[in-house]
Amino acid sequence: MNATVETLRNKLSADSIVDGGSLSERHFVDWSGEHPCAPIAVVRPRNIADISIIMQQCSRDRQPVVVQGGLTGLSGGATPRPGELAISLDRLVGIEELDAAAGTATVLAGTPLQAVQTAASEAGFLFPLDLGARGSCTIGGNIATNAGGNQVIRFGMMRSLVLGLEAVIADGTVVSSLNKMLKNNAGYDLKQLFIGTEGTLGIVTRATLRLYPLLPAKTTALCAVADFDAMIDLLHRLQAGIGGNLSAFEAMWDSYFGYVVEHVAGLRSPFDVRFPICVLVESEGSDARADHDRLEAVLADALAAGVLLDAAVARSEQDRENLWRIRDGIAEITPMLQPMLAFDVSLPIASMPSFLAQIDRAARARSESARLLVFGHVGDSNLHVAATTGREQDFPALRDIVYGTTGEHGGSVAAEHGVGTLRKQYLHYSRSAEEIALMRRLKGALDPLGILNPGRVIPD
Amino acid sequence: MNATVETLRNKLSADSIVDGGSLSERHFVDWSGEHPCAPIAVVRPRNIADISIIMQQCSRDRQPVVVQGGLTGLSGGATPRPGELAISLDRLVGIEELDAAAGTATVLAGTPLQAVQTAASEAGFLFPLDLGARGSCTIGGNIATNAGGNQVIRFGMMRSLVLGLEAVIADGTVVSSLNKMLKNNAGYDLKQLFIGTEGTLGIVTRATLRLYPLLPAKTTALCAVADFDAMIDLLHRLQAGIGGNLSAFEAMWDSYFGYVVEHVAGLRSPFDVRFPICVLVESEGSDARADHDRLEAVLADALAAGVLLDAAVARSEQDRENLWRIRDGIAEITPMLQPMLAFDVSLPIASMPSFLAQIDRAARARSESARLLVFGHVGDSNLHVAATTGREQDFPALRDIVYGTTGEHGGSVAAEHGVGTLRKQYLHYSRSAEEIALMRRLKGALDPLGILNPGRVIPD
Numbered sequence: 001m002n003a004t005v006e007t008l009r010n011k012l013s014a015d016s017i018v019d020g021g022s023l024s025e026r027h028f029v030d031w032s033g034e035h036p037c038a039p040i041a042v043v044r045p046r047n048i049a050d051i052s053i054i055m056q057q058c059s060r061d062r063q064p065v066v067v068q069g070g071l072t073g074l075s076g077g078a079t080p081r082p083g084e085l086a087i088s089l090d091r092l093v094g095i096e097e098l099d100a101a102a103g104t105a106t107v108l109a110g111t112p113l114q115a116v117q118t119a120a121s122e123a124g125f126l127f128p129l130d131l132g133a134r135g136s137c138t139i140g141g142n143i144a145t146n147a148g149g150n151q152v153i154r155f156g157m158m159r160s161l162v163l164g165l166e167a168v169i170a171d172g173t174v175v176s177s178l179n180k181m182l183k184n185n186a187g188y189d190l191k192q193l194f195i196g197t198e199g200t201l202g203i204v205t206r207a208t209l210r211l212y213p214l215l216p217a218k219t220t221a222l223c224a225v226a227d228f229d230a231m232i233d234l235l236h237r238l239q240a241g242i243g244g245n246l247s248a249f250e251a252m253w254d255s256y257f258g259y260v261v262e263h264v265a266g267l268r269s270p271f272d273v274r275f276p277i278c279v280l281v282e283s284e285g286s287d288a289r290a291d292h293d294r295l296e297a298v299l300a301d302a303l304a305a306g307v308l309l310d311a312a313v314a315r316s317e318q319d320r321e322n323l324w325r326i327r328d329g330i331a332e333i334t335p336m337l338q339p340m341l342a343f344d345v346s347l348p349i350a351s352m353p354s355f356l357a358q359i360d361r362a363a364r365a366r367s368e369s370a371r372l373l374v375f376g377h378v379g380d381s382n383l384h385v386a387a388t389t390g391r392e393q394d395f396p397a398l399r400d401i402v403y404g405t406t407g408e409h410g411g412s413v414a415a416e417h418g419v420g421t422l423r424k425q426y427l428h429y430s431r432s433a434e435e436i437a438l439m440r441r442l443k444g445a446l447d448p449l450g451i452l453n454p455g456r457v458i459p460d
Numbered sequence: 461m462n463a464t465v466e467t468l469r470n471k472l473s474a475d476s477i478v479d480g481g482s483l484s485e486r487h488f489v490d491w492s493g494e495h496p497c498a499p500i501a502v503v504r505p506r507n508i509a510d511i512s513i514i515m516q517q518c519s520r521d522r523q524p525v526v527v528q529g530g531l532t533g534l535s536g537g538a539t540p541r542p543g544e545l546a547i548s549l550d551r552l553v554g555i556e557e558l559d560a561a562a563g564t565a566t567v568l569a570g571t572p573l574q575a576v577q578t579a580a581s582e583a584g585f586l587f588p589l590d591l592g593a594r595g596s597c598t599i600g601g602n603i604a605t606n607a608g609g610n611q612v613i614r615f616g617m618m619r620s621l622v623l624g625l626e627a628v629i630a631d632g633t634v635v636s637s638l639n640k641m642l643k644n645n646a647g648y649d650l651k652q653l654f655i656g657t658e659g660t661l662g663i664v665t666r667a668t669l670r671l672y673p674l675l676p677a678k679t680t681a682l683c684a685v686a687d688f689d690a691m692i693d694l695l696h697r698l699q700a701g702i703g704g705n706l707s708a709f710e711a712m713w714d715s716y717f718g719y720v721v722e723h724v725a726g727l728r729s730p731f732d733v734r735f736p737i738c739v740l741v742e743s744e745g746s747d748a749r750a751d752h753d754r755l756e757a758v759l760a761d762a763l764a765a766g767v768l769l770d771a772a773v774a775r776s777e778q779d780r781e782n783l784w785r786i787r788d789g790i791a792e793i794t795p796m797l798q799p800m801l802a803f804d805v806s807l808p809i810a811s812m813p814s815f816l817a818q819i820d821r822a823a824r825a826r827s828e829s830a831r832l833l834v835f836g837h838v839g840d841s842n843l844h845v846a847a848t849t850g851r852e853q854d855f856p857a858l859r860d861i862v863y864g865t866t867g868e869h870g871g872s873v874a875a876e877h878g879v880g881t882l883r884k885q886y887l888h889y890s891r892s893a894e895e896i897a898l899m900r901r902l903k904g905a906l907d908p909l910g911i912l913n914p915g916r917v918i919p920d
Contacts, residue, residue: 099808099810101692101808101809101810102808102809102810102841145645146645146649148643152642152643153642154704156616156620156642157642157643159649160616160620169898173894173897173898174894175892175894175895175898176892176894176895177891177895179872180808180841180870181806181807181808181840181841181842181871181872181875182612182613182616182617182806182839182840182841182842183608183612183617183806183837183840183841183842183872183875183876184806184872184874184875184890185605185606185656185872185874185875185876185877185878185879186872186873186874186879186887186890186891187874187879187887187890187891187895187896187899187917187918188656188657188898188899188902188917189606189619189652189655189656190895190898190899192649192652192653193652193898193902195649196645196648196649197648212699213696213699213700214700215700215703232561236673239672239673240673240674240675240746241746242746243675243703243704243705243744243745243746243747243751244614244703244704244705244745245703245704284703285703285704286700286701286702286703287701287703287754290750290754291703294747294750346641346642346643346644347641348559348561348562348640348641349561349562349563350559350561350562377643379642380641380642380643381562381640381641381642381643382641382642382643410640411641412639412641412643412644412645412646413646414644414645414646414647415641415643415644415645416643416645417645418645419645419646419647427646427647430644430646430647431637431646431647432635432636434633434634434635434636435635435636435637435647435650436647437633438629438633438635438648438650438653439647439648439650441905441906442648442653442902442905444905445901445902445904445905446901457647457648458647
């Protein structure tokens with residue numbers, strides 16, 4: 001019997017508190033699956049006023065809370081820690097306005113990403129954030145983690161797509177900054193405090209999102225190159241050659257590509273031979289024929305210059321889907337590679353080859369059966385590494401190898417999956433003592449009692 | 461004889477302190493020209509360590525400072541207030557690194573914008589921030605004000621172009637976050653604290669900037685439309701029709717356009733008749749012929765649909781320069797319109813027509829000789845209004861009319877020129893009490909003694 005829960009039961013509607021035997025295990029852990037823990041209760045606010053009441057009461061009682069959206073995070077940020085009250089935003093769902101003149105959508109934080117994509121598309125717009133968990137993840141979670149995905153090279157991360165937002169801070173104050181304008185410098189841009197801070201500075205409740213015109217023409221190609229330098233040369237040729245239309249540049253080293261095409265049923269490479277690196281390239285524009293011709297011309301030049309070894313341009317939507325299935329094959333091979341660690345790091349592009357050589361060498365020195373599958377959003381400086389030695393005991397050593405080497409190269413131990421509880425101990429590889437002290441100072445200013453998603457992001 | 465100045469004279473090199481008769485009036489006021497005031501001295505740090513020493517000493521002595529870059533601001537932010545020590549970044553100049561693989565430039569904060577544009581261009585890159593003061597304004601000032609300019613519709617404001625930065629906070633701590641990567645979510649994104657906060661939370665000392673591939677092909681056109689709705693229809697057609705290549709959409713109402721072409725020597729309209737609104741449209745891409753054809757096709761369709769009344773596509777660089785001179789003509793007509801107020805507001809696009817009708821009506825009610833010249837970056841929701849009644853006594857009334865009406869329509873009283881000291885009293889039209897309280901809380905957390913650019917941005 002928790003006093004805060006009992007007080008809230010009186011202050012909110014009866015169905016807003018779920019506890020005891022009614023509690024679903026869904027609320028115990030995020031998609032990382034690590035360290036599940038039951039919250040003392042789940043409170044399901046119906047509106048923003050409810051959230052304000054909850055936080056006022058939790059402040060009075062110094063009751064720590066964990067905020068939950070779609071629970072699709074991979075870093076433990078939404079997994080309860082012992083004694084926490086979970087605030088689920090699953091009733092805060094809906095698109096409140098779609099302003100066609102401004103090209104904006106104002107949505108409640110619990111709205112699934114896919115619902116926003118669909119509503120935008122039905123109104124003739126594109127909401128360009130896209131990631132595998134689109135059906136379950138929520139806009140609030142996308143904002144809290146500054147989500148990335150496949151189109152960052154063109155449209156930026158979630159931070160670039162949020163024009164305004166509303167948040168409830170730890171003491172229950174509702175701070176509403178629902179701006180619709182691209183340019184607004186009327187004082188501090190407060191929304192930045194709540195984007196990418198994983199719910200530690202406030203609970204995002206609403207957002208005004210930037211929409212783009214729908215681009216009907218997609219051209220997709222798989223490009224084979226001999227090495228890293230050729231891949232970067234190709235990237236620069238595409239950036240110069242197809243102008244603002246380049247919307248994906250997804251690299252797959254053969255360690256990944258070869259494994260996927262060999263192990264996933266029904267998938268095949270468009271090439272008869274294996275290449276060191278394959279890159280999935282996509283252009284999005286408004287003129288299918290012209291865009292296609294322009295991409296082919298850039299690729300033909302690169303082939304003639306010896307930069308490209310081979311290329312396969314998708315001739316049908318089925319071709320295109322096949323190419324994307326190779327890129328998305330990580331979901332299908334993950335179960336086959338267990339016990340496996342999934343790293344999400346970013347690095348200055350010039351450092352990537354030495355980073356990869358170094359982690360490969362170190363992992364093999366640790367275990368002869370070490371296997372590193374490498375792929376990622378190279379145009380965004382973001383690499384994903386699936387690492388396994390076949391033995392879970394090697395996890396700490398693998399983490400030290402990958403995060404330590406990332407730090408040596410000035411990289412980031414958390415590119416797009418957040419820090420949460422599971423990666424905060426590695427933050428020092430990417431952030432200085434002064435940076436971490438400033439994060440603490442901010443946390444102290446906005447949440448002096450330390451009740452909002454405590455123990456996330458900032459190292460203890 | 462100020463004790464802090466004397467202590468700093470001992471701690472820094474002899475030529476780092478300028479005071480007394482050697483003090484140049486250049487340091488007394490920014491380009492607004494309003495309320496010039498001599499600082500107690502100007503200190504000219506040679507490096508970041510000097511800035512840290514200065515701020516440590518000023519913290520000890522509770523000595524308020526004002527930070528100065530190119531002094532091209534229009535809101536009084538860099539103009540000293542009585543008793544302030546000016547820190548000039550005029551020796552902190554230089555491009556420290558241009559990383560072609562990453563597409564980044566790391567520069568010292570006192571470097572002029574144009575020097576960065578030139579260095580990028582020489583290396584085959586575009587640094588897309590551009591504004592009239594490019595030769596004098598500095599990167600540090602561009603960051604502090606989150607500068608905008610003509611290409612925001614495509615590349616975003618300065619915030620989108622800063623990948624990493626370094627700042628010295630009020631107590632002298634150097635916080636270095638010189639990230640080169642597009643994706644980095646390793647904890648709070650601290651650079652956001654220093655972008656657009658006008659030096660009130662820290663002194664920006666270095667930045668890592670995002671470069672784009674140079675786009676050689678520019679196509680420019682002047683488009684005439686009958687009304688606001690047709691202009692927005694044209695904007696949407698261009699966004700859909702030339703994909704990511706649209707880099708400028710600069711609207712000029714006839715109140716502005718007609719005045720400029722009549723009063724600026726050597727300028728002429730490409731049209732024989734006057735139109736309600738003309739829009740300067742520019743596309744930037746990699747294929748001159750194809751880009752030109754595509755823009756012409758979109759314009760031809762718009763003409764056939766009755767959206768466009770007429771269009772003139774630039775056939776030469778001279779044509780292009782003539783069109784831009786009309787847009788940039790505000791600099792040339794400003795002296796002719798004195799006494800004049802220059803407003804820089806942003807508004808949800810759908811509200812613009814009623815906003816304009818309302819301020820026009822109110823200004824005319826105030827004075828029969830009221831004249832409002834309207835132009836701006838409509839695609840970015842940003843309008844500039846040059847307003848005059850011929851009498852300086854009407855300034856307060858004109859400010860109340862324009863800022864009050866902006867507030868009524870959910871707009872921003874400061875789109876891209878900052879708040880400084882001159883606009884802070886109007887901030888409440890755009891920001892709620894909760895937002896302003898949160899700004900104060902942040903300021904208190906980072907600068908508890910209130911010595912860093914005090915009295916700027918946040919209302920008293």
